[in-house]
Amino acid sequence: MPYDSESPSPARRRLRGNLVIATAALVPTCLAGWLVWQAMGGSGGQDDKPPRVLPLPSASVAVPPSGNAKLPTVTVTATPSPSASPRPARPTGPLAGRVVVIDPGHNPGNFKHPTEINRQVDIGTNKKECDTTGTATRDGYTEAAFTLDVAHRLRALLEKQGATVSYTQDGERAFGPCVDERARIGNTAKADAVVSVHADGAPEGDRGFHVILPALVKAGKADTAAIVGPSRELGVRIAGKFVAATGTAASNYVGDGTGLDVRKDLGGLNLSTVPKVFIECGNMQDSRDAGLLKSAQWRQKAAQGLADGIGSFLLK
Template structure:
């Protein structure tokens, strides 16, 4: 997700300092980043580059190949066949099977829409997010080679849907490239609210500067203004976010962001419509930085996207199975 998109003001970049400091910071996250502590101890992929400026892709739309804008093939970007079991049809939902999550509803919100760049006027329309007004949506960002964030988010969402349905959950997507553009950020929140979702996760990838690496989970801050009142969901959303962060590290081996979140992989925001208007537990995850070549190599790999889907899904399962379940 580009930081200059709707509701995304750039946080101040933080200079990466790996080693004992990072482990100490991660330890403060109430067990949610146990996997990161292990990662920092044994080492992982090189991610020690200093941060660049948190700049967005102002020309993301022009670099998004129109021929691939509507494609949701999980193998796209790496040229390798994907696991058929991980690529269900693009239907909005499927009957839940029996399993530990039987009766639970999960809404997956794939950030942006492959068709947004064709509807610039519509997605620039202002909508009420409680605290103020923001643009309906953005095109999202791309890798330097043109792999679109909207394509990435749909692919991960499809993989998550399969994994969660296997656990018995009812899974709904806010969009599945089944509409020309959007939905707007306020409608994305309403979809989760109206579904009375037990958990909502919005999938994204960042558009920050070269050298800025890693994932971060965005948590709702306490907001009570206009149509927004997040006070009841702040606690459960943090629990959901911590569980996703810890499991994401374990599944992918990726480190928390080196440019925001202070090494914890967790960031609290009060300016995002998708969180402000939610009445059910909800978080965003920025899975990596599309504008860094090392992160982009992961994001464009079908095998890594499967790991990302597994990590996020494992965090959701842990959250839904209750406080006593392993993180």
């Protein structure tokens, strides 16, 4: 029901015209603020993606004279305030300026693409499959799901310290990438450290983690001479911090109790030109290790151990 059913007087028409002008002036500013709020994630954005700042609109509202009143035409332009479109903040923290690439082993979609992942690629010493499906626990928790989960936790921890972090894959690809491409991703990023996250598929009774280091290889496209030393240091630091964070013992079946293993048959290591290691966080086929790997609380500890090891290496 209308508040006032009588015809408005000239004085009221002038008052109403002034209110229209004032309201028009507020609309562009409110709209601009809403768009920035939306772009910065006000409606629920993804935490792990940088905000996309939308351009602010430039709105002009012209109000014509009404009746006999001689009202001027008013043009209102929305002008962003200094805080409306902030510049992206530079990372701060002890790892600011350092680049880390996390390589989550395998891919959830690999099993659907046997032809593609079985394609042979050159790893320097020989040729090998593009990628594999990875292993799984006896009740079906896959290595690919495990590696992505730990990778997400690890990225969050490193970014809190200011590091620039990227993945070789985040489950967004149909399969892969192939092992040679995984190496290229780290090389292209000029990473200060690359860590490939895995879990093993050894027999029941084989327990514990181990870190795989690159061997000295010079064959074909592979030349690890420059990275063997720093990669070993990265691996040693990760092994020590992993024990401290998780309480997990070093492997009882690889590395003679050191938690370290050196290999020359992994394309991801052979073709790397930046410090890189693999970590087998545990054995998915052992019932006790599987219980740890399936625990979200333990996976957070694993990510913390990896972050501590990487941070120790980068701050040395």
